[in-house]
Amino acid sequence: MTERTAHPARAAQAPRAATAPAPPAPGLQPVGRLRSDWPRTFADRLTAPLPGVRALARFAREGAVRPRPEGLRDIPLLPFEPGPLPPAGPDTLAVTWAGHASWVLRIGGLTVLTDPVWSRRIFGTPARLTPVGVRWEDLPRVDAVVISHNHFDHLDAPTLKRLPRHTPVFVPAGLGRWFARRRFTRVTELDWWEAAELDGVRFDFVPAHHWSKRTLLDTCRSLWGGWVLTDRSGRRVHFAGDTGYGHWFAEIGRRYPGIDLALLPIGAYDPRWWLSDVHTDPEEAVRAHQDLGARRMAPMHWATFVLSSEPVLEPLTRVRAAWEQAGLSRDDLWDLPVGGSRVLVP
Template sequence: MWPRSFVDRLTAPLPGLRAFARFAREGALRPRPEGLADIPALPFAPGPLPRVGTRTVAVSWAGHASWVIHIGGLTVLTDPVWSRRILGTPARITPVGVAWSALPRIDAVVISHNHYDHLDAPTLGRLPRHTPVFVPAGLGRWFRRRRFTRVTELDWWEAAELDGVRLDFVPAHHWSKRGLTDTCRTLWGGWVLTESGGQRVYFAGDTGYGHWFERIGRRYPGIDLALLPIGAYDPRWWLSDVHCDPEEAVRAAVDLGARRMAPMHWGTFVLSAEPVLEPLTRVRAAWERAGLERADLWDLPVGGSRVLG
C-alpha cells in the first residue's frame, strides 16, 4: 500500500500560477534558430555492443536517459525510449544509438519516473511481458495493466536483488506527472546497481542538484560510474529545481565520490532553451575546472560504449 501522493517528497514546490504567468510572458522552451544550427554536429557514433563476460561492467548510450548496462552477467535497460517521438515534444534530433534488433536478451528494466521521455509505452510494449521491471513506488499498476508479470516497486533506500545484482532505489530532486490529475501520485528517483564483486553504477534518472548526492555517496561508497543528466536546464528560474545544468552535474559527481561520470539527458530531444551543443561544451569545461582527470569523463556519443577497467 502506497500513499495517495508523494508530494511531501518534493525538494521544492512545483511552479504556481505566478511562475506560469512569467513563463507565458518571457518565452518558449526551445532554442533560438542559431541554437539549433549545430544539430548536424551532435555526436552520433553507433557501434557494436561490447563483448562482455559475467564480471564485465559496460555501458552503451542509446540516447537521452536510455542506457544498455551490462553488469554481473545481466543486461539492464534504463528508462528505455526507442520511439522517434514522445508526447508534446518534437521528434528526436539524433537517431537511437543502439538498434533494437542488436540488443541481447534483456534481463531487467529500471525506470526512474513516469514522465513521457523516461517511460515510453511503445518501447516497453516491445519487451516480453515476463521481463523483470523495477519501478518507483506507485508505478507498478501502470505495468501490471500492460500485463507485465514481474514488477517490483520500491521506495527510496529500498533494494531488490536479481541473479546476484543488487538494485537500490535512491532519491532524486524531481517530480512525477503523466496525466491531468496524477501529479506526484508515483515516486521518482535513481538507481544504484552493484554486482557481486562490488563494482557499482549509479543511474541518476532525472534530477536537479541538491543534498541527496552526498547522502547517496555516503550510503554507497565506491561508485565506479555515475550516469548523470546535463541537459534541459534553460531557463534556470524555471528548471533549476528539477534539472541539473552541466556544472551542477560535475558537482554531483564529486559529491557522490564517483570515479567516473558519463553525461546523459542531452542531444536527443529538444526539451528546453539552451543551444543543443552547449551542455557538452559546458560539462567539459566544468570537469577541467574541477581538476578532474579527463579520461574519467566519459562524454560518449549517442551509440557509444565503454567498458569499466
C-alpha cells in the first residue's frame, strides 16, 4: 500500500487539533536504543481521523489519483541538474537533493541520508519522473540515516539493503523492529521530543501531521515525524518528512529557535479534501517555514513520484509565488533542482 492509495483525508467536520501542552524535554538517548514497550497503536497522535466509508467511497468515485494529460506535459521541464557533492569538512553545512524526501545532508562532519529512496519505482506507483540526483556509488561513507515514517516512498527496503548493517539509523517509535529484522545493529527509536547524539551532532525527533501504514494490519503501529539536526556550533536543519500543515510547526520553532534551514514538502497535495491533513500544499509550506522561524527553506517531496493529481510542475510555480507574496528574500528560497546542492556559509 502506498500513500497514493491509502492516505487519510480530513473529515469534513473535523477541526484541527488544539496545541498540546509542551512535555518536558528528555535527556539524550544512546545510539542503538531499542524498546519493546511502545504502545500497540499511535492513533491518538493523529491530527485528524482516518477516512471513513463516505470518504473512501467518494475517493473511489472520483478516482483523482493522477494528473490529467495536460498536467503531465511538463515532465521534460522538471529540474534535474546533478552535480558533484560539495566538499565538506567538520564545519560544513550542506544539502544535496537526491529527489522526493531524500537528501544528502553534510553536518558536523557527518554525512546523513534522509528517507533514502534510490529505487527507480516504489510499490504501487509509476517509475520516477526524474532519476536519482546522486549516484549511489558517488556517495561518501554514510554516517547515519534518519527515517520520518514507514510509507513506501520514505522507507525503501531495496535502498536500505545497500547500507552496511552497522550504519546508525534513527527511526520513529515502533519502527525499530523492522530494521532489527533486517539485521541493522545500531537502530535508535525515539518518541516525539526525544533526542540522541552521534559524534557531536544531535538528532531530535519532532512531531508531524501525518500517519503510518505499510501493510493491511499495521495502521499507526509506528510513529511518524520530522527531525531537527544540530551541530556543535548550534546550526540547525529541520527535515519535516511528510506532513500536513498545523500547530506543530510553531511549537517546533519555539523549542528549537534559530533553525538555519527547513526542508519542507510542497507536493502530492491534490485533491485537497483528501490530502490536506497529511500533505502541505506550497502555500502552507511557506506558512510552515514562517511558523518555524527558519532562516531558509528548501522545497522537497515533488518532481519525483506521481502520488496525486496536481500538474507535475505546479508545486514549484506556486511555492515561488507564495514566497514572493509573503515578502521573503528570494535568496532564502533554496528551490534546488534534483541533484542540486547548496552550502551554508558560516
